[in-house]
Amino acid sequence: MKRYNTQASRQLFENAQKSLVEGVSSPSRGPANFGEYPIFLTRGQGPYVEDVDGNRYIDLMMAYGALLLGHSHPAIAGALREAADTGTLFAAASPIEVDVAQAIRQRVPFVDRVRFANTGTEATMAALRLARGLTGRRRFIKFEGHYHGWYDDFLVSAHPHPYSDLGLPSDPVAIPESSGIPTEALQHAILVPWNDLERLEDALKRHRGEVACVITEPVMANMGVIAPNPGYLLGLQALCQQYDCLFVLDETVTGFRLSMGGAAIRYGLNPDLVTYGKGLGAGLPVAALAGKAECMDGLRWGGVLHYGTQNASHLGMLVARANLGALTPDVYQHLELVGDQIERGINDLLSQHHRVGHVQRVGGMFQIFFGAEQPIADYRDFCRLADRPQFQQFAWSLLRHGVYLSPSYALHSVLSAAHQPSDITAVLEIVDEVLKQEQGE
Numbered sequence: 001m002k003r004y005n006t007q008a009s010r011q012l013f014e015n016a017q018k019s020l021v022e023g024v025s026s027p028s029r030g031p032a033n034f035g036e037y038p039i040f041l042t043r044g045q046g047p048y049v050e051d052v053d054g055n056r057y058i059d060l061m062m063a064y065g066a067l068l069l070g071h072s073h074p075a076i077a078g079a080l081r082e083a084a085d086t087g088t089l090f091a092a093a094s095p096i097e098v099d100v101a102q103a104i105r106q107r108v109p110f111v112d113r114v115r116f117a118n119t120g121t122e123a124t125m126a127a128l129r130l131a132r133g134l135t136g137r138r139r140f141i142k143f144e145g146h147y148h149g150w151y152d153d154f155l156v157s158a159h160p161h162p163y164s165d166l167g168l169p170s171d172p173v174a175i176p177e178s179s180g181i182p183t184e185a186l187q188h189a190i191l192v193p194w195n196d197l198e199r200l201e202d203a204l205k206r207h208r209g210e211v212a213c214v215i216t217e218p219v220m221a222n223m224g225v226i227a228p229n230p231g232y233l234l235g236l237q238a239l240c241q242q243y244d245c246l247f248v249l250d251e252t253v254t255g256f257r258l259s260m261g262g263a264a265i266r267y268g269l270n271p272d273l274v275t276y277g278k279g280l281g282a283g284l285p286v287a288a289l290a291g292k293a294e295c296m297d298g299l300r301w302g303g304v305l306h307y308g309t310q311n312a313s314h315l316g317m318l319v320a321r322a323n324l325g326a327l328t329p330d331v332y333q334h335l336e337l338v339g340d341q342i343e344r345g346i347n348d349l350l351s352q353h354h355r356v357g358h359v360q361r362v363g364g365m366f367q368i369f370f371g372a373e374q375p376i377a378d379y380r381d382f383c384r385l386a387d388r389p390q391f392q393q394f395a396w397s398l399l400r401h402g403v404y405l406s407p408s409y410a411l412h413s414v415l416s417a418a419h420q421p422s423d424i425t426a427v428l429e430i431v432d433e434v435l436k437q438e439q440g441e
């Protein structure tokens with residue numbers, strides 16, 4: 001099996017560190033995940049990326065899930081050309097944003113209104129402010145292991161930690177994820193283990209009248225991939241109604257990915273507010289907060305403030321419109337097909353090579369959990385059972401042989417409409433070789 005020469009990346013990294021913090025623009029791209037040096041990419045086409053050394057990889061990261069259609073899709077390229085000819089930003093009302101808002105409403109019937117933003121972090125931050133503004137309450141329920149962006153109040157217990165540090169499930173320890181956050185900000189979140197309706201109800205009872213909203217990822221996408229237990233999200237929604245707080249669904253990762261209308265439609269949900277990000281902008285910074293009129297209209301002038309020079313840029317809206325137009329039902333069937341192929345293929349290879357581990361997948365999102373035979377159902381299982389160093393070594397080996405994926409155990413791999421069954425077969429051949437090498441076979 002050919003081992004890639006990545007000397008140009010190594011050299012570039014030395015130089016990059018002189019002008020960029022850790023040589024990169026986000027810590028997940030640097031040594032914390034990539035070890036000695038990251039691979040510097042120069043091109044993307046369909047399901048492939050190319051690096052500065054001229055190596056071609058099958059991309060299983062797809063910009064952390066932003067590229068549902070693959071790289072350089074013709075519809076997206078067309079929209080980009082249109083923006084080049086007609087203007088990128090007006091910071092004024094424009095007809096295309098109405099088209100995109102209507103396209104979202106068609107796909108997600110409970111959405112009455114949409115407000116565009118630029119990143120998932122901005123959208124969830126606006127959701128929390130809106131929930132606080134509408135209810136007059138400051139606290140909110142957040143689940144252990146859920147990531148909602150890098151805003152102060154959300155940055156507790158969002159990354160994997162040693163199991164012994166987590167405290168009791170009935171009284172989780174709030175572990176801050178960054179220095180520089182005022183202690184008060186970290187006291188707003190009421191932490192609850194996910195996939196457990198009893199504990200959620202306990203927390204809602206204990207904090208009755210204090211909780212502005214419950215915010216949840218519909219599928220945990222920042223602890224590998226963890227699906228909701230059957231009926232869990234509907235139960236959560238009913239508890240929000242019963243205890244009179246808002247239900248905020250963070251679809252930054254899952255929006256327009258897990259079905260035409262995202263996870264909300266896949267799981268039959270009817271949240272008060274929903275946030276979108278990655279899958280909306282096809283690689284451009286486009287995000288949205290959306291939901292029921294009685295909530296969203298709280299953003300009217302004089303109410304809850306949400307600004308943004310770049311909101312609904314002409315460039316972003318042209319691309320989002322083209323993206324939603326190209327995300328037809330066959331894309332979702334395709335994602336299930338290639339998702340199933342990779343899940344079965346990797347599970348078979350793990351057992352052929354006598355490795356303990358399994359794949360967890362929802363649609364085109366999947367992660368391999370080494371060291372764990374049984375399903376990982378929540379953050380605590382993840383911290384206790386998943387062998388993170390083993391995964392990282394494996395991911396680095398795949399990178400050296402032509403599969404580009406995130407070596408972060410906490411994230412997951414992503415398939416797109418551009419990945420063909422033959423690409424999956426090629427990935428499985430490389431996985432087979434890497435497992436053989438690791439077993440010394």
Ligand SMILES: Cc1ncc(COP(=O)(O)O)c(C=O)c1O
Nearest residue numbers: 119120121147148149252253277
């Ligand atoms: C569930 C979830 N919410 C919010 C965010 C923040 O989105 P962004 O990186 O666009 O700020 C992320 C990012 O990965 C996410 O996974």
